[in-house]
Amino acid sequence: MVAKLRDVAAKANVSVGTASMILNGKERGVRISAATCARVLKAAEELQYQPNPFARSLRTQKSNTIGVCAAYLYDQYTATILQYVNRAAHHKGYRLMLSFLEEQEDPVQTIREAFGTGYVDGVLIRESADKLDDQSILKLHKEGMKMVLVGREIVGSSIPTVLYDNFQGGYMAAEHLLKLGHERIAIAMENDPLGKKRSEGACAALDKRDDSEVLFVDICSPEEISSRGYQAGTDILHMQNRPTAIIAHDDVLAFGIISAVKAEGLRVPEDIAIVGFNDMANISAYYDPPLTSIRPPYAEMGGTAVDLLVDIMDGRLAQDAGTKILLNPSLIARKSSGVSCP
Numbered sequence: 001m002v003a004k005l006r007d008v009a010a011k012a013n014v015s016v017g018t019a020s021m022i023l024n025g026k027e028r029g030v031r032i033s034a035a036t037c038a039r040v041l042k043a044a045e046e047l048q049y050q051p052n053p054f055a056r057s058l059r060t061q062k063s064n065t066i067g068v069c070a071a072y073l074y075d076q077y078t079a080t081i082l083q084y085v086n087r088a089a090h091h092k093g094y095r096l097m098l099s100f101l102e103e104q105e106d107p108v109q110t111i112r113e114a115f116g117t118g119y120v121d122g123v124l125i126r127e128s129a130d131k132l133d134d135q136s137i138l139k140l141h142k143e144g145m146k147m148v149l150v151g152r153e154i155v156g157s158s159i160p161t162v163l164y165d166n167f168q169g170g171y172m173a174a175e176h177l178l179k180l181g182h183e184r185i186a187i188a189m190e191n192d193p194l195g196k197k198r199s200e201g202a203c204a205a206l207d208k209r210d211d212s213e214v215l216f217v218d219i220c221s222p223e224e225i226s227s228r229g230y231q232a233g234t235d236i237l238h239m240q241n242r243p244t245a246i247i248a249h250d251d252v253l254a255f256g257i258i259s260a261v262k263a264e265g266l267r268v269p270e271d272i273a274i275v276g277f278n279d280m281a282n283i284s285a286y287y288d289p290p291l292t293s294i295r296p297p298y299a300e301m302g303g304t305a306v307d308l309l310v311d312i313m314d315g316r317l318a319q320d321a322g323t324k325i326l327l328n329p330s331l332i333a334r335k336s337s338g339v340s341c342p
Contacts, residue, residue: 003047011043012036023049065095066309067120071131072102075213077250077278077296078126081150084302085124094121101131108136115145122146122313124305129192141237146319148309150301153193158320160312162305162327166194169329170201173247174273176292176331178205180195180338182245182273188232188257191216198277202247217249230263231257237264237272244272245337251276253291258287258336259312269338279332290334297327331339 007140009019014036022032022040034279043049066089070078086096099114101107111132115123125137125147134154141147141159170187177185187202190193199214217232233256236246248254254276261268268274268289276284279295303326311317333339 002142003044005049007047008040008044008049011179012040016042020215028292037069042321044072059103063119064093065097066306067097067099067111067115067123069101069115069123070126071128076280076283077151080281080298081126081296081302084149084299085306086302087299092306094306094310101127107132108139110137111140111145122148122309124148124150124309125152126150127152132277132337139242143317146312148305148312149294150305153324155220158322160308160319160321160323162301162325163307164296164301164327164329166197166329167201167204169277169296170198170203170247171205172201172329172331173198173277173294174202174205176293176333176337177247177275179246180273182243184241184243185245185247186236186239186243187214187247188210188229188236188253189214189216189247190253195249198247198249217253225250225252226256229253230260231256233257233260234264237261237266242272243257246272248273248274248276251280251291253293254293254336255287256315258289258291268336273337275286275337284332285334287336289336292334292337292339293332295332297329297332300327 007018008023011014012019018032018036019040022037023044042250066297067086068082070082076168089096097114097120099110102112111123123145124225125132137149137154137159138157147159149159151163153161153163168190174185184274185206187199189199195216203214215230215232215236217276232253233246234244235256237260244259248257257274266272274291276291276293279293283292304327308317308323308325312319317323
């Protein structure tokens with residue numbers, strides 16, 4: 001038989017209200033002795049009491065659920081952020097409800113149906129512009145949806161946003177290669193806001209060096225990006241003045257470039273050094289060769305996004321506060337750029 005709150009109260013010899021306050025962590029500020037708290041917690045443990053989240057939602061008018069919107073399930077950058085979002089949400093007593101837009105024809109309606117009518121208390125949008133454009137997000141925000149953008153910015157909007165500094169990431173990648181003695185550096189980036197920021201940062205480090213090349217690649221879905229990397233690598237290798245190093249939009253693109261280098265009978269890093277972005281867990285460090293990569297502050301991004309959204313949901317921060325938090329990436333140096341690995 002499943003224990004109920006009144007069973008815990010009876011076993012601990014307290015009122016249902018007192019048991020509820022203690023089990024919900026609201027005994028502070030109320031004159032309840034430590035001995036009473038201990039008695040209630042012991043009774044709950046012995047009865048294996050589990051609070052009913054649905055009943056609690058009815059009482060508090062909260063679902064204790066955070067909605068998360070993303071494009072793809074198999075995008076490891078997103079999956080890694082969501083891992084830390086889930087940890088932070090769990091720590092604060094929230095569950096996650098996920099909605100992926102990969103196959104949806106009307107993403108706005110999909111989000112309304114998934115997250116509307118009280119199903120969630122707020123929404124984190126970890127979404128690329130090819131599946132959900134700026135105007136769609138602004139429309140949902142205007143309708144009153146409490147939200148935080150993660151890894152994406154809508155310039156000029158008041159939606160709270162958590163980003164990592166892609167300009168700094170590009171700068172760090174180029175500076176790393178320059179310190180290793182490279183002078184001819186190619187930049188293979190997607191032609192999107194992230195790619196442009198990374199290119200700007202890299203070019204700032206190169207100080208507009210005449211022999212640097214910027215090659216933009218088409219935006220594509222994750223399952224195609226490695227093949228686009230192969231093509232980008234082939235294009236770069238056939239340049240008249242072939243570069244000695246390449247900065248890739250992300251690690252998956254870099255893997256395709258490495259395959260192209262090997263197919264040409266060249267070696268990484270001896271003939272051409274390569275740096276990626278996003279430092280894919282359990283892959284980049286064990287690739288052949290191990291890939292130097294710009295690592296986003298995954299844990300900090302996930303935790304900060306949840307903190308911001310909870311502040312909005314609890315009324316401590318206005319949903320149109322315009323808060324923008326810019327976090328710093330780090331460079332993980334490995335063999336692909338010419339650094340010795342243990």
